[in-house]
Amino acid sequence: MSTIHDVAERAGVSAMTVSRVINRSNYISPKTRERVEAAIAELGYVPNTLARSLRLKGTKTLALILSDITNPFFTTLGRGVQDVARTAGFNVIFCNTDESETEQAEQLITLVQKRVDGVLLVPAASSAEPVAYLKKHKIPVVVLDRRVDDCAVDSVRCDSEAGAYQLTRLLLGLGHRCIAMLSGPATVSTAADRVAGYRRALAESDLGASAERVFHGPYTPAGGRAMACAALAQHPRPTAFFAANNFIAVGAYQALNEAGLSVPEDVAIVAFDDLPLSTMIEPVFTVAAQPAYEMGQRATQLLLARLGGEEPADCHEVILPFEIIVRRSSSGAQQLANGQ
Amino acid sequence: MSTIHDVAERAGVSAMTVSRVINRSNYISPKTRERVEAAIAELGYVPNTLARSLRLKGTKTLALILSDITNPFFTTLGRGVQDVARTAGFNVIFCNTDESETEQAEQLITLVQKRVDGVLLVPAASSAEPVAYLKKHKIPVVVLDRRVDDCAVDSVRCDSEAGAYQLTRLLLGLGHRCIAMLSGPATVSTAADRVAGYRRALAESDLGASAERVFHGPYTPAGGRAMACAALAQHPRPTAFFAANNFIAVGAYQALNEAGLSVPEDVAIVAFDDLPLSTMIEPVFTVAAQPAYEMGQRATQLLLARLGGEEPADCHEVILPFEIIVRRSSSGAQQLANGQ
DNA sequence: CTGTTAGCGCATTCAA
DNA sequence: TTGAATGCGCTAACAG
Numbered sequence: 162m163s164t165i166h167d168v169a170e171r172a173g174v175s176a177m178t179v180s181r182v183i184n185r186s187n188y189i190s191p192k193t194r195e196r197v198e199a200a201i202a203e204l205g206y207v208p209n210t211l212a213r214s215l216r217l218k219g220t221k222t223l224a225l226i227l228s229d230i231t232n233p234f235f236t237t238l239g240r241g242v243q244d245v246a247r248t249a250g251f252n253v254i255f256c257n258t259d260e261s262e263t264e265q266a267e268q269l270i271t272l273v274q275k276r277v278d279g280v281l282l283v284p285a286a287s288s289a290e291p292v293a294y295l296k297k298h299k300i301p302v303v304v305l306d307r308r309v310d311d312c313a314v315d316s317v318r319c320d321s322e323a324g325a326y327q328l329t330r331l332l333l334g335l336g337h338r339c340i341a342m343l344s345g346p347a348t349v350s351t352a353a354d355r356v357a358g359y360r361r362a363l364a365e366s367d368l369g370a371s372a373e374r375v376f377h378g379p380y381t382p383a384g385g386r387a388m389a390c391a392a393l394a395q396h397p398r399p400t401a402f403f404a405a406n407n408f409i410a411v412g413a414y415q416a417l418n419e420a421g422l423s424v425p426e427d428v429a430i431v432a433f434d435d436l437p438l439s440t441m442i443e444p445v446f447t448v449a450a451q452p453a454y455e456m457g458q459r460a461t462q463l464l465l466a467r468l469g470g471e472e473p474a475d476c477h478e479v480i481l482p483f484e485i486i487v488r489r490s491s492s493g494a495q496q497l498a499n500g501q
Numbered sequence: 502m503s504t505i506h507d508v509a510e511r512a513g514v515s516a517m518t519v520s521r522v523i524n525r526s527n528y529i530s531p532k533t534r535e536r537v538e539a540a541i542a543e544l545g546y547v548p549n550t551l552a553r554s555l556r557l558k559g560t561k562t563l564a565l566i567l568s569d570i571t572n573p574f575f576t577t578l579g580r581g582v583q584d585v586a587r588t589a590g591f592n593v594i595f596c597n598t599d600e601s602e603t604e605q606a607e608q609l610i611t612l613v614q615k616r617v618d619g620v621l622l623v624p625a626a627s628s629a630e631p632v633a634y635l636k637k638h639k640i641p642v643v644v645l646d647r648r649v650d651d652c653a654v655d656s657v658r659c660d661s662e663a664g665a666y667q668l669t670r671l672l673l674g675l676g677h678r679c680i681a682m683l684s685g686p687a688t689v690s691t692a693a694d695r696v697a698g699y700r701r702a703l704a705e706s707d708l709g710a711s712a713e714r715v716f717h718g719p720y721t722p723a724g725g726r727a728m729a730c731a732a733l734a735q736h737p738r739p740t741a742f743f744a745a746n747n748f749i750a751v752g753a754y755q756a757l758n759e760a761g762l763s764v765p766e767d768v769a770i771v772a773f774d775d776l777p778l779s780t781m782i783e784p785v786f787t788v789a790a791q792p793a794y795e796m797g798q799r800a801t802q803l804l805l806a807r808l809g810g811e812e813p814a815d816c817h818e819v820i821l822p823f824e825i826i827v828r829r830s831s832s833g834a835q836q837l838a839n840g841q
Numbered sequence: 842c843t844g845t846t847a848g849c850g851c852a853t854t855c856a857a
Numbered sequence: 858t859t860g861a862a863t864g865c866g867c868t869a870a871c872a873g
């Protein structure tokens with residue numbers, strides 16, 4: 162693989178001149194530039210970013226650490242990141258932790274080794290350790306979608322507590338008296354916050370805390386299925402199900418179907434996160450939709466601002482608005498009569 | 502950020518000794534090793550892979566270029582790649598082309614700049630150009646899932662033609678006389694091959710070529726929806742739909758539902774690629790399932806073998822078996838009566 | 842077992 | 858407008 166010196170030799174100039182051509186310096190005569198470009202083309206020369214980054218002490222690369230790369234919510238968020246990063250001349254490395262703190266820790270080490278310029282993190286848990294680790298290595302980080310215990314960090318997310326509160330209120334307003342909350346891992350802030358919103362709505366109602374039916378499980382279809390089964394086994398059987406994310410909703414829906422229950426005829430479902438077209442088969446869920454793409458954009462903008470040298474002591478905490486979209490899954494009037 | 506020299510100084514040894522400790526050389530006295538490791542811990546030293554790769558002329562990094570990172574078929578395949586690569590001490594960079602040759606070309610340039618050791622490519626089109634580009638830069642490549650015009654390249658895929666043939670035969674055996682083929686982009690080999698298998702089955706039947714109803718569109722739910730709508734507008738209306746991939750199947754299903762048709766009561770659907778649990782809402786599709794995870798594994802093994810110095814002139818072409826899974830979506834006896 | 846020398850490919854600094 | 862020297866952080870090759 163040819164180097165900058167090969168090009169220089171072929172063009173009859175010094176390596177430095179070639180470097181100037183590559184980096185679009187203006188202090189180059191048109192003639193030499195032409196010769197150098199010809200040599201580059203003839204040799205099929207491609208600059209070595211490793212050497213360049215070593216010298217420049219910067220990689221023009223960001224990392225996006227996702228807890229579940231198969232979830233359309235996160236891939237949409239990733240597009241937001243990608244688009245903003247690219248415009249600014251940055252590459253993005255996608256990393257997947259599968260909600261594992263161990264995996265996340267390993268990924269972080271690799272990223273520090275690779276000297277990425279910045280990290281966008283959807284943390285696998287609320288521990289501030291990963292943020293501290295990156296800070297120790299002077300790598301700017303923005304936390305996405307979830308909270309971490311530490312507060313001195315830029316972050317972008319929606320208000321999960323408020324969203325859950327509104328969805329629960331919606332169900333209560335329809336007359337539901339027994340609502341099962343199928344939440345995510347207890348260590349993940351969104352799961353905890355959505356439970357909190359659910360609790361607040363119940364507490365404010367005439368039902369009180371004794372009506373709570375809270376389940377915790379992974380943010381996956383399998384988790385939703387298992388939690389829905391557990392909920393169905395209880396007496397009285399819930400007339401409504403609150404899924405803490407899109408995948409849990411899908412799994413719960415399957416479990417209900419297998420139990421012979423129809424949505425929305427027999428039971429209601431509401432969920433956090435909208436489902437993309439690809440999974441939006443009947444029925445259509447009532448959801449608290451988060452602006453995934455915009456979350457990615459905003460987070461990347463914050464990160465780039467830090468890389469650009471912004472250094473205020475206090476950190477940005479962007480809370481984006483969610484949107485409650487009411488659809489068929491919560492519309493069955495007869496659901497209540499079916500509850501035992 | 503501390504360097505190997507900082508560690509060396511602190512431990513009172515040379516940089517070389519530190520390097521030996523990091524790379525687990527055995528020619529180190531236990532005492533020195535201990536001192537060095539202490540210094541590493543105290544400084545929070547993390548080796549710089551850029552410098553290391555520059556020196557070693559190798560990055561221990563593979564790239565996986567996917568045509569659609571949101572499709573579960575490809576993410577599953579990605580896990581297969583990841584698992585094998587990791588075991589061998591390689592990192593994997595995921596890249597997404599969205600079926601765009603332009604995007605693919607840009608990604609390739611970036612990867613060459615980053616000097617990845619090898620590339621696993623699900624090509625956006627059949628052009629051999631990307632393979633030639635990588636070969637020119639001496640970067641081993643394995644083509645996945647799809648064919649490219651050039652043959653001198655390692656590749657792993659399923660036999661799309663045979664799978665499509667069998668699925669079509671299955672529909673013909675059920676008595677369907679009008680089967681719409683909703684395929685992917687005409688430039689993608691899997692789309693073309695699946696059409697070919699469909700054609701062969703029809704040609705062998707008493708229906709002949711005049712019964713062909715072939716549509717081309719993107720491998721997306723939106724594409725499936727559009728093609729299904731177009732097919733429904735034809736006379737006679739098809740009684741069965743063959744979706745060339747999972748996403749097309751989902752979109753087609755939606756279109757049929759919106760047209761007031763039930764699956765499998767009114768029309769049949771068969772598809773290539775199984776849907777994962779997350780999207781497997783009713784009904785369950787009859788499919789030709791490809792071993793996505795294993796495809797990723799095998800491809801990575803081939804790639805690692807090349808990196809390990811394997812250099813036979815001829816290339817490996819692995820054709821993995823698919824599995825026909827018959828489920829409810831193709832079971833309606835009354836579908837035929839409903840056809841006009 | 843440990844240290845010294847040298848160079849991977851590139852761009853900053855300083856001269857010319 | 859161009860070039861020479863230098864060093865980014867690391868490790869192979871060789872000495873000791």
